[in-house]
Amino acid sequence: MGGKEISLEKLRQRDTRRVAALFLAPVAILMAIYVIYPIIDTFITSTYQWNGISAGKKFIGIGNWKTLLADSSFWIAFRNNLVIMVLSICIQIPIGLALATFLDFGGKKLTVFKVIWFIPLLMSSVAIGFLFTYALATNGGLVSTISGWFGGGNVDLLGNPKTALLTVIMVICWQFTPFYMVYFMAAFTNIPYDVFEAARIDGATRGQYFWKIAFPLLVPSMKSAAILSMVGSLKYFDLIYVMTGGGPGTSTELMATYMYKQSFSTFNMGYGSAVAGGMFILISMVSLITMKLLNGKEEA
Structure with missing residues (x-):
């Protein structure tokens, strides 16, 4: 048997x-x-010298990778990606959490705000890029027009190397903050309503309930949201390419836009592939390090 x-x-x-x-x-x-x-x-x-069109390829080994390591433009693009990553996490997640908390506490009477605030996420990045390109235009743009009402001159936010990257980051946050709002609203639904009722019976205010009970329970969701924001920030392309094309100069150049230019504008497909490979390696390293830091205490 x-x-x-x-x-x-x-x-x-x-x-x-x-x-x-x-x-x-x-x-x-x-x-x-x-x-x-x-x-x-x-x-x-990435081991070939190739224009991406002709049949002939010239094997050059690690030549493209040596060029990549010494390419200051690529490292500037990587730095810009890191700036977007940090600011996106610091802006999108707190605002998304604040909006979700407001809607969760407000109940069904605030449903209209859910719809209004979710609209940016429904629009394509290309459409948003064109929208803000015209809205932020130096001549006739919204900001320049408002500045003119108060006696100021034209404001060139996208053409100024000092403000272009921050301006693009604000547009990115405007588009993707609703995603984190919905993400945290879903996280709120995982908190049993009995917990809220028990806290209210014990005399806790809404603020005390949020900071002492809800917020600690939302920490795992916040870690996941930070990882999502980080990975997304390291591979932005369409919105920035439409708004600035990586300019002025290299002030808004990202790894993805730099890779596109090398591959399809200058027809240097071999080097563009090296840029893509470097982008893959760096994103993987940053992702692994971030996940290790965020989950390190839990694993311990």
Whole structure:
């Protein structure tokens, strides 16, 4: 009997593995074709001097990578990505949490604000880029017009290297803060209502409930939101490319826009692939370090 039970158990495990493999196969195939293969091919292409069009490729080994390590424009783009990452986390998550808290405490009577505040996230980044490009135009733009009402001159926010990056960051935060608002609203629903009622019965104010009870329970969601914001910030492209094209100069240049220019503007596909590979490595490193720092205490 014991032998039969063991064999039946092994049979069940084998059938489970077969079913799991059957259901995972389509996903694995798609991942291999659209994720793993492009990454491998990018690193292979980075070892060639190639314009991306002609059939002829010249193998140069790690020549493109040596150029990348000494390329100040790439490291400026990486620095700009880090600035966007830090400011996005510091702006989007607190504001998103504040909006979610306001809506959670307000109940159904504030539903209209949910709709209004969610609108920016429904718009495409390209459309938002064009919208703010015209709104922030030096001549006739919204900011310049308001400045003129008070006797000031035209304000060039996107054409000034000192203000261009911060201006773009504000637009990014305007678009994506509603995502974190909805994210934290979902996190609030995971807190049992009995906890809120118990706190109110014990005499806690709404502020005390938030800071002493709700906020500690929301910390795991805040960590996840920070990771999402960080990864997204390191691969921005469309909105910035539409608004500034990486200019003026390199003030808003990002790794993605720099990679695009090298690959499709100057037709240096080999070096553009090296930039993409460097971007992949740096994003992976920053992501792993950040997740380690955020989850380090929990693992300990």
